[in-house]
Amino acid sequence: MNLLERLQSLTERFAQSALETAGPQAERIAALWWLFFWVCTIIFVLVVAALVFALYRGRARSVEESSGPAVTLDSGREAGIHRKIFGLIVLTAIILFAFLLATEMTGRSLASLTSSGGVTIELTGYRWWWRARYLDPAPERIVVTANEIHIPVGKPVLINLYSRDVIHSLWVPELHGKRDLIPGHPNALWIQADRPGRYDGQCAEFCGQQHAHMRLIVIADPPDRFDAWLDAQRVTAQAPGDDTAKRGMEVFLTGSCALCHAIQGTDANGQVAPDLTHIASRATLAAGTLPNTPGHLAGWIVDPQHVKPGAAMPPNSLSAEDLQALLAYLKGLR
Ligand code: HEC
Ligand SMILES: [Cu+2]
Incomplete structure (x- = not known):
């Protein structure tokens, strides 16, 4: 493997991209991102084109008129310019309002993913690691683990968020946006993965010295493998043999x-x-x-x-x- 291939395989395994979506929530966020991206790109290109045009025309004219009298605008032309500026301000307001509306609609559709009787995980942030508890009505079936959670593919999973010390934030870019873990203020979010795989997340709110070493690994398994994993986690430690x-x-x-x-x-x-x-x-x-x-x-x-x-x-x-x-x-x- 040469260096480039090594780098590629590394980024494939560990890169976290909100645009490489693996679930419905992330897809909606990515769609919103692309909407902003294309609209802003088009506007940027138009503004730069207008600027280049104005500079070019202004230069040509100043060469032409440098010997003549100073330029004055007649009132008809000035009114025309004012109308154009007003029109563009209204257009800007409309575009910003459309962005606001699109953001609000995305927020609502993100909140709409729910189900009953699915998997519920209680995730607590500590400096600097994650405790995960898989809730179950029967206490002896509750699973406790850390820093690596498994979820079943294609099913909505509810994650309740808590913090034991400072404000942390959960971000698994391929599955969802960020959600804060605030001491004394429980939060929640739903995630769903549509294909099996490993999706890395981490703390996205600066929480101290080792904030950068606070990764959460999310592994999406086909449902039968997920059930097998959960059952295996329920088994308590066996007495060692040797x-x-x-x-x-x-x-x-x-x-x-x-x-x-x-x-x-x-x-x-x-x-x-x-x-x-x-x-x-x-x-x-x-x-x-x-x-x-x-x-x-x-x-x-x-x-x-x-x-x-x-x-x-x-x-x-x-x-x-x-x-x-x-x-x-x-x-x-x-
Ligand atoms: C004062 C409390 C404390 C003591 C004592 C302690 N640990 Fe830890 N240990 C921690 C904390 C806190 C972490 C998580 C650190 C982090 O990731 O920021 C940890 C992490 C670990 C991990 C990694 C767990 C994971 O899921 O990544 C292992 C393994 C571990 N400790 C083993 C031990 C062993 C073996 C001993 C005894 C020799 C020990 N620890 C003593 C507090 C302690
Ligand atoms: Cu943190």
Whole structure:
């Protein structure tokens, strides 16, 4: 692969474009964008053409008249010019009003996507990661995860938005516009993906030092795969099989980890950090900051402040054996 191909495949995988729409909401926003784009482009071209014409004519005339008397407008011509200017002002007002109307109509149609009995996700912003809870009337069926959510293709999904600290904003450009997460003021939006794929979003409201490392991965699965994923997430962590992983679990539970992190099915029940019950099934670590590989995981656990300065996880000094055991344990949390 040469550099260009590498770049292309990278942008295909990770580029976020509001114009590469993957759902009805984003399509409406993109249509509005194109309307603004074409109308403004046409006006821009006309204005520049008029300007060039006026400059050209003005120059030709000034050469012609430089020896003659000063130019004066007769009152008939002046009235004509005033009428033209007035006409253009009215046209501008009409165009702006049409934009306003189109924006309002788009806003309304964005709000019209609803359904009952679908998937509802409670998404909470933290500095600097996302907690996601898949709601269910039966408490034991509720799924808690972080930084990576799955949704079923072709179905409207309701996302309730909360913040635990400052104002964040959710933006998944290929699916929807931005919506703020405001402390003490619940917000909501509907999203729908029409084709399977990975759609990256991130925090779009400056929220502190690591604002740029606050990615949310949205994976749209065909409905049966989505159901399988959700069922798998409902399963609590199994007791580890081999001795190394058993030792790792001990390190996790007796160390500081369990104060902040929860692992369902164990005594770890910390609520101020990402749920790690299925950490091994996620693509990235620390809200898209690192790929989820054993090497990166080890680096993260030992010194998160090096990777994400300011993040609310302290460094850990672990012996080499304990670290390896911890990695073996976390690897099993699929
Ligand atoms: C003081 C609380 C705290 C302690 C103690 C702590 N963590 Fe964390 N951890 C966090 C926070 C907060 C994050 C999210 C950081 C971010 O992405 O900004 C995190 C993120 C992680 C992640 C990435 C999760 C994800 O979904 O991306 C892993 C894995 C992790 N911690 C493992 C551990 C292990 C193992 C220990 C014990 C050795 C530990 N943590 C101790 C607070 C803590
Ligand atoms: Cu944020």
